[in-house]
Amino acid sequence: MKRFDYLKAGSVAEAVSALAAHPKARLIAGGTNLVDLMKYDVEAPGLLVDINGLDLKRIEESENGTRIGALVTNSDLAYHPGINRRFPLLASALLAGASPQLRNAATAGGNLNQRTRCYYFYDTATRCNKRQPGSGCDAIGGVTRIHAILGASDSCIATHPSDMCVALAALDAVVEVEGPNGRRDIPILDYHRLPGETPERDNTLSPGEMVLGIRLEGEASPRHHTYLKLRDRLSYAFALVSAAVDLKIEDGVVRRARVALGGVAHKPWRDLEAESLLVGRAPSADAADAFIARLLSGAKGQGGNDFKITLAERVIRRALRQAAAGTPQLQHEKAIA
Structure with a gap:
């Protein structure tokens, strides 16, 4: 693990400003994915921006739907009475993932942005266009048991690992983000990307943007x-x-x-x-x-x-x-x- 600077953000504006000013800055909340990547030298952020003190830990219900703060833990989300009543599909997907210990630490925003678990992405001795753009992809022609069968490219055949995001996709969720140019909403189907020729880009966030929350609107089946x-x-x-x-x-x-x-x-x-x-x-x-x-x-x-x-x-x-x-x-x- 390489040396890095640390900032405990006191506001969303401060976090966004730090992300925009430092291209190698990364947000940290639960750390269940990022810390692993740092240990394996896959990620080497120059600055860690700790957002755990921000007011993003609430689940808010209204007649039109539910808003999930980016720092709500996977466990709190999975066992929330309102989620189980209105969006039981999401609760089920969360409980299918990871372990109780990881769900206690992992956050909704982190789950949304977790990176692939491709063997080659994690092994810095191999070529990986996602880890080092333009270097090649050793997964192609390699061990491919876990790899993509849809939407792959000549640059990358990795898969997205999240269970939560699959449920969010089926529920037409909306991701709320904030960046240097203000706030915007991204439909979940437009949030994650196919690899194309730029597999290093996992999502459609612009530089300096961070996730504030996730909205579930309309209705979901309580039974079917x-x-x-x-x-x-x-x-x-x-x-x-x-x-x-x-x-x-x-x-x-x-x-x-x-x-x-x-x-x-x-x-x-x-x-x-x-x-x-x-x-x-x-x-x-x-x-x-x-x-x-x-x-x-x-x-x-x-x-x-x-x-x-x-x-x-x-x-x-x-x-x-x-x-x-x-x-x-x-x-x-x-x-x-």
Whole structure:
């Protein structure tokens, strides 16, 4: 770990100013991702801006939705009565991730901005365009079991590791940010990026911007939802493939379908055109087949992760059945319904 300066920010304005003035500055809250990266010499910030003293730890409910402060811990968010009542899909996804100890420290803003867990990104002896732009990607042609099957590029085949963000994508969340040019809202589907030729950019934040909170607006299904996560072991593991499903079903017909995948791309993966194939129909195997064919039409394996395409098909089909039946996956019971 290299030497760095430290600043305890007394206000959002001070934090933003420090980020804007120091290109190598990084925000630190729970530190569950950044400290790991610093230990491995993947990140070497010149300045750590501690934001733990800021007033960003509240969950605020209103008639129109819920606002989650960037410093709300994953545990507080997962067990909040209002979240469990209004957005149980989010609570379920949070409990599927990490461990209780990590959830006690990790924050909503940090989860949103966590970096990939690609083996090659963490190994400074290998080439990685995300870690060192233009150096190449040793993952391509390497060990690819955990890598992307959708939206990858010749520069990067890494995946986004978050469970929370997959649920947020399915719930059409909005990310509130502040920077040198003021505040703005970013729809969650526009927040994370595909790698393209600039995989070092994980999201669409501008220089000097920081996350203030996350808004959940409108409605979510209290019954017809599920977060289904398949991984190499039953806990404390990142998703090989996960699916967050939120359905609105009236009179036996799907009126709204929102489905996001995790573990398959550089960002949580949604296809609004594919979702339209589920709407206006009764939940059925035929509707699921049409949806899956469209959603995974561009899927491409890298050899070691070819199995993920078939696994994704099965995860989506099972998740749609769980949501339609109103039997969401229970995270404290690992058996898949």
